[in-house]
Amino acid sequence: MTHSSSNVALSVNVNKVALLRNSRHLGIPSVTRAAQLCLQAGAQGITIHPRPDERHIRASDVSELHALMQAWPDREFNIEGNPFHNLMDHVRAVRPHQVTFVPDSEGQFTSDHGWTFPQDAQRLKPLIDECKALGVRVSLFMDPVPEQMAAARAAGADRVELYTEPYAATWGTPDNAVQLQRYADAAQAASQAGLGLNAGHDLNRDNLPAFVTAVKGLQEVSIGHALIADALEMGYAATVQAYLACLHK
Numbered sequence: 001m002t003h004s005s006s007n008v009a010l011s012v013n014v015n016k017v018a019l020l021r022n023s024r025h026l027g028i029p030s031v032t033r034a035a036q037l038c039l040q041a042g043a044q045g046i047t048i049h050p051r052p053d054e055r056h057i058r059a060s061d062v063s064e065l066h067a068l069m070q071a072w073p074d075r076e077f078n079i080e081g082n083p084f085h086n087l088m089d090h091v092r093a094v095r096p097h098q099v100t101f102v103p104d105s106e107g108q109f110t111s112d113h114g115w116t117f118p119q120d121a122q123r124l125k126p127l128i129d130e131c132k133a134l135g136v137r138v139s140l141f142m143d144p145v146p147e148q149m150a151a152a153r154a155a156g157a158d159r160v161e162l163y164t165e166p167y168a169a170t171w172g173t174p175d176n177a178v179q180l181q182r183y184a185d186a187a188q189a190a191s192q193a194g195l196g197l198n199a200g201h202d203l204n205r206d207n208l209p210a211f212v213t214a215v216k217g218l219q220e221v222s223i224g225h226a227l228i229a230d231a232l233e234m235g236y237a238a239t240v241q242a243y244l245a246c247l248h249k
């Protein structure tokens with residue numbers, strides 16, 4: 001996987017492109033085309049979270065994105081989800097570079113917490129072992145709790161993904177510095193435990209620079225909602241001009 005000058009890789013989550021696509025039966029916007037454009041623009045990876053209800057990413061997207069990624073051997077394909085629901089079927093079928101286990105319930109609005117140790121250790125370990133036997137790196141979605149990091153490593157995880165919504169939600173408030181320190185401490189504990197470090201959820205162009213500066217050892221951020229929203233806004237002017245040109249030939 002290639003890296004930007006900050007050494008933190010950007011994996012673009014294309015869930016929200018699929019959400020828009022699913023509102024009609026026309027196949028637009030294309031999820032694979034969006035992923036291809038993100039890779040052409042320099043993104044180091046593509047992330048998807050195929051939920052059991054297929055509200056956005058569908059099983060067909062997983063195989064089509066897998067096929068696309070074969071043309072980008074230095075980029076990373078990351079699939080997120082609950083390994084006790086539908087995730088392992090996808091992992092066995094396409095063997096992505098990385099899988100991120102997330103403890104969401106079925107139908108959950110969006111991810112809002114990480115795994116808990118020691119409670120989750122015993123049931124996660126065989127699935128982590130299976131992924132690693134398939135050659136798939138395993139990252140566990142975790143709250144920024146330093147004491148949990150060694151247990152995540154003991155369960156066999158290669159990396160953790162720190163759930164960043166509490167940091168993002170306090171951006172611009174006095175509480176934000178306290179939150180940021182929690183992430184810096186969790187990152188240090190993860191590093192001491194021998195874990196690699198990812199982060200994601202509600203990261204955006206405002207809150208990302210301070211996070212990357214404070215959280216040492218960060219290897220990858222996965223960003224979807226804000227990035228796709230920005231892509232729409234940054235594209236309105238050129239798009240309206242293209243439609244006006246159709247009208248005023």
Ligand SMILES: CC(=O)[C@@H](O)[C@H](O)COP(=O)(O)O
Nearest residue numbers: 015049080102110111200201
């Ligand atoms: C694990 C995580 O934080 C993201 O995958 C997030 O859950 C995105 O999922 P939705 O796009 O379905 O909200």
Ligand SMILES: NCC(=O)COP(=O)(O)O
Nearest residue numbers: 013200201202222224225
């Ligand atoms: N793992 C987080 C992710 O993939 C994207 O989260 P968000 O930017 O859509 O909140």
